Amino acid sequence: SDNNKINNNNNMGDMQIDDIELCLPDEDLLDACTLNRATETNNRQKSDEEVSQTSSSVPEEHQEDPAVKKELTQWANSVLKLRDYVPVFSIHDALKDGRTLGQLIHAIADEKVPDLNKDPKLRVEILPNIDKCLNFCKANNLVIGTIAPRDIVRGNEPVITILLEQLRAGHKRKLESGPPQIVEPEDERPAVPKPDENRNNMSEAELTD
Secondary structure (H helix, E strand, O other): OOOEEEEEEEHHHHHHHHHHHHHHHHHHHHHHHHHHHHHHHHHHHHHHHHHHHHOOOHHHOOOOOOHHHHHHHHHHHHHHHHOOOOOOOOOOHHHHHOOHHHHHHHHOOOOOOOOOOOOOOHHHHHHHHHHHHHHHHHHHOOOOOOOOOHHHHHOHHHHHHHHHHHHHHHHHHHOOOOOOOOOOOHOOOOOOOOHHHHHOOOOHHOOOO
């Protein structure tokens, strides 16, 4: 009977071990769960990095002297005021929105950049706006050289300073040249009266009669 008890206990132990093994998850399932958790963690880290990069300040190598930024902001606001546009706190930051640059060009060139998105919010809307503004500046000799739209969106302040300095120089040239002269067509000019040849040939006695 003692042997039977021992055998029964061993059988019960085996059954418990079997039950525990049955409760354990499959190895493939464990691998899948681990992979899913790793993917979710990686995605969260990427998302956090993107938010951090977006909200972080401009890298040190892309920063401009505060005195230069203040001077250019004052100039830009004086120009924006000509067209009753809202002044900005920092022109270097404002140009990144894809809208202020178009307003500044309008005030300088007395002409709007065509086909701009009036309220860009996404990067895919902002970049085309800035690209159209830069192409307009090149066509009107306001900007010399190549400036990449992505540098404006990313807030590369030295590049933005170059752009603003060129716009300021273009605005100065425009002011010095004065308003454009309007040349009337030949057929719209007032006729100049021709001298009377017969009257010129008359003597003074004949003119007094």
